[in-house]
Amino acid sequence: MIADIVRSRAFGQNALLLLVLLLVPAVAGRFYVYILAVIFVTGLLAMSLNLLVGHGGAYQFHHAAFYGVGAYTAALILVKTSLPAWVAFCAGPIAAAVTGLIVGAICVRLNKLYYGMLQISLGSLIWIVVLRWYSLTNGDDGIHGIPMPEFLSSATGIYYFVLGVVAVCLALMYLILKSPFGATLRAIRDNPQRCEAVGINVRRHQLLGVVVATFFAGVAGVLFVVLEGSVFPDMLFWVLSLEILIMCLLGGWFTFYGPMLGAAIMVALRTFVGSYTDYWTLVLGIVLILLIFFLPEGLMSINLRERIRQRGRRASMKAAE
Amino acid sequence: MLRVENLRKSFDDFKAVDGANLAVDRGELVAVIGPNGAGKTTLFNLITGHLKPDQGRITFNGVEISRLPAHAICRKGIARSFQIANIFPRLTVFRNVQVSVLSQRHLSHTLFRPAHRMVVEETERILESVGLIDKKRSVAGALSHGDKRTLEIAIALGNEPELLILDEPTAGMSPEETAATMGLVTRLAREQGLTILFCEHDMDVVFNVATRIMVMQQGRTIIQAEPEEVRRNVTVQEAYLGGPEDA
Numbered sequence: 001m002i003a004d005i006v007r008s009r010a011f012g013q014n015a016l017l018l019l020v021l022l023l024v025p026a027v028a029g030r031f032y033v034y035i036l037a038v039i040f041v042t043g044l045l046a047m048s049l050n051l052l053v054g055h056g057g058a059y060q061f062h063h064a065a066f067y068g069v070g071a072y073t074a075a076l077i078l079v080k081t082s083l084p085a086w087v088a089f090c091a092g093p094i095a096a097a098v099t100g101l102i103v104g105a106i107c108v109r110l111n112k113l114y115y116g117m118l119q120i121s122l123g124s125l126i127w128i129v130v131l132r133w134y135s136l137t138n139g140d141d142g143i144h145g146i147p148m149p150e151f152l153s154s155a156t157g158i159y160y161f162v163l164g165v166v167a168v169c170l171a172l173m174y175l176i177l178k179s180p181f182g183a184t185l186r187a188i189r190d191n192p193q194r195c196e197a198v199g200i201n202v203r204r205h206q207l208l209g210v211v212v213a214t215f216f217a218g219v220a221g222v223l224f225v226v227l228e229g230s231v232f233p234d235m236l237f238w239v240l241s242l243e244i245l246i247m248c249l250l251g252g253w254f255t256f257y258g259p260m261l262g263a264a265i266m267v268a269l270r271t272f273v274g275s276y277t278d279y280w281t282l283v284l285g286i287v288l289i290l291l292i293f294f295l296p297e298g299l300m301s302i303n304l305r306e307r308i309r310q311r312g313r314r315a316s317m318k319a320a321e
Numbered sequence: 322m323l324r325v326e327n328l329r330k331s332f333d334d335f336k337a338v339d340g341a342n343l344a345v346d347r348g349e350l351v352a353v354i355g356p357n358g359a360g361k362t363t364l365f366n367l368i369t370g371h372l373k374p375d376q377g378r379i380t381f382n383g384v385e386i387s388r389l390p391a392h393a394i395c396r397k398g399i400a401r402s403f404q405i406a407n408i409f410p411r412l413t414v415f416r417n418v419q420v421s422v423l424s425q426r427h428l429s430h431t432l433f434r435p436a437h438r439m440v441v442e443e444t445e446r447i448l449e450s451v452g453l454i455d456k457k458r459s460v461a462g463a464l465s466h467g468d469k470r471t472l473e474i475a476i477a478l479g480n481e482p483e484l485l486i487l488d489e490p491t492a493g494m495s496p497e498e499t500a501a502t503m504g505l506v507t508r509l510a511r512e513q514g515l516t517i518l519f520c521e522h523d524m525d526v527v528f529n530v531a532t533r534i535m536v537m538q539q540g541r542t543i544i545q546a547e548p549e550e551v552r553r554n555v556t557v558q559e560a561y562l563g564g565p566e567d568a
Contacts, residue, residue, distance in 0.1 A: 172433075180436045183412075184429040187420040190409035197369060197403075198421040198480055199395035200429055208430065254411075 021163055025156045033159050034227075035271055039264045040166040041223045046247040046259035047173060048216035053245065054253035055177060056209045057189025059116030062123030063217055063244060065103075068236030070096035070218025072130060072137065075231045078146050085149040089222050096218025097211050099126070104210035108203045120238060127236040142232030152226055162223050169219055174256065176212060185209055246284075250291060252298025261299055322347050322516060323368070323399075323484060328377035329540075330367055337363040339540035341377075345484065345518050350510055352527045353520040355537035361520040362404055364537070365488050368518075369401050370394040381484070400482035404489045406469035408476065410462030414453055417461050417472055419444045421479025444479070450512075451475045451505060467498040471505065478509070485509075487519035491526065499523065503530055528552070 025033050045067050052060040074092035077083055103122045107115045130137050137143070151157050176182050184205060188195050192202050225231060234240065244259075247266050252258030266284070273280040295301055325343040329336070338360040345351045353361050366372040368379055370391035379387045386394050409417050422440045423429050431439075448454040451471050456464065461472060470490060477485055490506060491499040503526055510517050521527050527534060528548050535545040536557050544554055551557055 175433050175435070178435045178437070179433060180423045180428045180431045180439060183416060183436045184420055184423065186412060187409045187416075190411050191407060193371070194403070194407045194409065194476070195420075195424075196371070196391035197395060197401055197407075198476060199392050199424045200420075201390075201392045205429065212432075 018163075018167060022160075025159055030155050033155055035267065037159050037162045037227055039260075039267045040162050041220050041227055042244070042247070042267055043260035043263035044166050044169055044223065045217055045220035046244045046251075046263045047170070047256075048213045048220065049244050050248045050253065050259040051173065051177070051185075051213040051216070052209055053248055054255075054258070055182065055189060056185045056206065056213075057192075058206060058209070059112055060119065060210075060213070061116035061245070062119045062238055062241045063213070064238070064240035065123030065126045065236050066096040066100050066214040066217040067221040067224070067240070068130065068231075068233075069099045069126065070221025071225050071231045071235055072143075072221075073218075074222045074225045075143050075146050076136070078148075078225070079143055089226075092222035092225075093215045093218035096221060097215040100210045100214025100217075101207070104207045104214075108206045108210070120241075123236070123241070124238060127233060127238075130236055131233045137233070140233055142230055144230040146225060146229050146231070148226065148229065158227055161226060165219065165223060169216055173216065177256065181205075181208070246288065248298075250288070250298060252300030254297060255300040258298050258300040265299075322382060323518070324378075324380045325364070325368065326378045326380075328364070328367060328379065329375045330363060330372060331375060336540050338367065338374075340542065341537065341540065342542045343518075343535055343545060345516060347483075347516055348510075348514065350507070350517045350519075350530055350532045351535060352531035352533075353518070353535045353537060354522075354524070354527055355520075358539075359537040360540040361537055362488055363540075365401065365486055365518075365520070368394075369399060369486060395480055398481075398483035399486060400477035400480040400484075401486040402470070402473040402477050402488060402490060404492060406466065406473055408461045408469055408472050410460070412461055413457065414459050414461050414464070414472060415444060415448065415457040418447050418475050418479050421476045422447070425480045447475050447478045450509070451478070467494055467502070470494065470498075470502065474502075474505070474509075482515065484516045484518060487517065489520055489522065491521065491523060499526060506530070 021036075024036060045063070049060055049063040052058040052063075070092035073095035074088040077088035077091055078085065103119060106122065107119050110118055131140055133139070152161060184195070184200060188200070188202055188205060195202050221235070224235070243266065244263075247262030248259045249262070250265055251260065251262030265287075269280055269284055269287075273283050291298070323343070323345040325341055328338055328341045330338040341360065341364050343351075343353070343364070353364065355361055363372065367374050370386070370389050370393070374387055377387070378385060381397055381399060384397070386397060389397075409420065412420070419436070419440060422443050423436070426440060428439065445454060445457070448457055451474060453468065453471060453475060456468065461469070464472060474485075474487065474490065487506065491502050494502060506517060506519070507530055509515050531548060533545060534548055534551045536543045536551060543556055544551060546554070
């Protein structure tokens with residue numbers, strides 16, 4: 001099986017991409033290395049959401065709550081205890097997945113939009129607890145200056161750590177999507193009623209999907225702590241959940257890398273347009289409107305190879321005339 | 322094999338199924354007929370657990386299944402097709418059937434093994450037997466109506482059922498497609514020893530194929546008997562087979 005993967009063309013392309021990304025710190029300035037790391041972390045979060053939204057067809061409306069739980073868990077362990085850093089890094093995703101299990105177990109009883117609304121309520125509940133529990137979380141001030149292990153003290157060290165973890169997570173997600181579990185998840189997206197009729201316990205399957213997705217959201221949360229050295233309640237606010245939904249839409253629901261591309265566009269817009277005007281969301285709005293009209297399945301739905309082939313065919317037809 | 326006793330189900334004030342009785346024995350091809358709104362589809366939804374009955378009992382191989390959820394009933398050996406083509410439109414034909422086979426083998430939860438090598442033989446054998454093997458790479462949503470209906474039966478076969486329930490398998494089909502589909506159904510019943518329960522509007526099809534026929538009217542079972550006896554029955558003639566109202 002591993003031999004198969006290594007031989008495939010997709011593997012070659014990804015290996016090449018990884019190699020290029022490994023070389024970035026050697027040529028690019030600190031700022032761009034940092035922005036790239038922000039894109040990876042946000043992209044991982046969006047891709048974990050897309051496991052449920054694009055592939056699972058679930059109305060996962062408050063995914064950021066689990067991102068925040070992962071980040072806060074890691075941050076609190078690093079600040080309040082003397083446990084080694086790797087414990088904090090592992091505890092983040094596990095705490096997010098456990099929260100996902102609890103919230104998911106309540107939500108999967110409901111369908112579609114009701115699932116989404118209930119999740120927004122429960123997620124907001126977590127947000128308000130984090131915001132108000134001053135003695136533990138420092139409330140809306142957040143937690144800053146979180147101590148990091150030695151190898152994460154330089155910008156390059158952080159970049160490589162983030163890149164490595166994100167690459168491993170993406171590989172795992174890819175395997176999961178190619179597995180029978182992933183196939184069944186897409187079948188549930190297409191037709192939950194039919195799935196019931198072939199003996200699939202739809203709710204249990206969706207719950208497992210939520211646990212997997214929230215685990216990866218927790219990983220993204222931990223990486224945010226590594227990158228920024230701080231956490232704040234806005235990480236759990238519903239606005240961020242909406243933003244990552246937009247990233248999935250922007251890049252392409254039904255593709256693997258789509259949400260990562262969407263994250264890159266959002267981060268770039270915020271950073272570069274945002275440096276000229278506070279109203280950068282205006283540009284985002286226009287981009288979104290155009291996209292919904294012309295590319296409803298996202299940017300990744302532009303099939304370049306197909307376009308080139310069509311152009312070639314047209315040219316050869318003209319030549320024949 | 323399947324016994325339905327005095328089953329009742331109402332939606333608000335409307336009694337959709339109001340005293341249905343049905344017996345299906347192993348190896349039979351039982352047809353349920355009745356005018357539109359007689360409760361045929363509701364009866365099937367009650368048997369397969371998509372609806373919960375208000376009253377009455379359903380037993381399968383001697384075990385009561387009236388209160389089980391749909392996926393649990395499927396595990397007991399009852400698979401079904403739906404009246405409207407109920408497939409996975411964005412998945413390939415192969416994947417449509419594979420999902421069902423994977424579920425049957427309790428493999429749906431496998432997380433870290435690629436699916437494209439799993440249960441390939443079984444899936445292809447089913448596609449072969451229904452004649453869809455050439456289209457296995459097509460996206461299911463792009464199939465013709467007739468092929469979609471056939472694919473539905475193939476998905477149901479993925480569960481290796483003892484009893485196959487088909488809700489109007491030939492609805493919306495041309496006469497040729499109807500003949501082909503019913504040919505397929507009878508062949509499956511013969512070759513794989515399947516027991517089949519189906520409902521159908523086309524009386525020629527029903528009286529040609531069925532070994533027994535159950536007639537429903539306004540949610541009630543009027544009669545369940547051999548085709549000849551059903552044809553002779555006066556109530557049935559009045560209610561359904563071109564009686565005074567229909568003439």
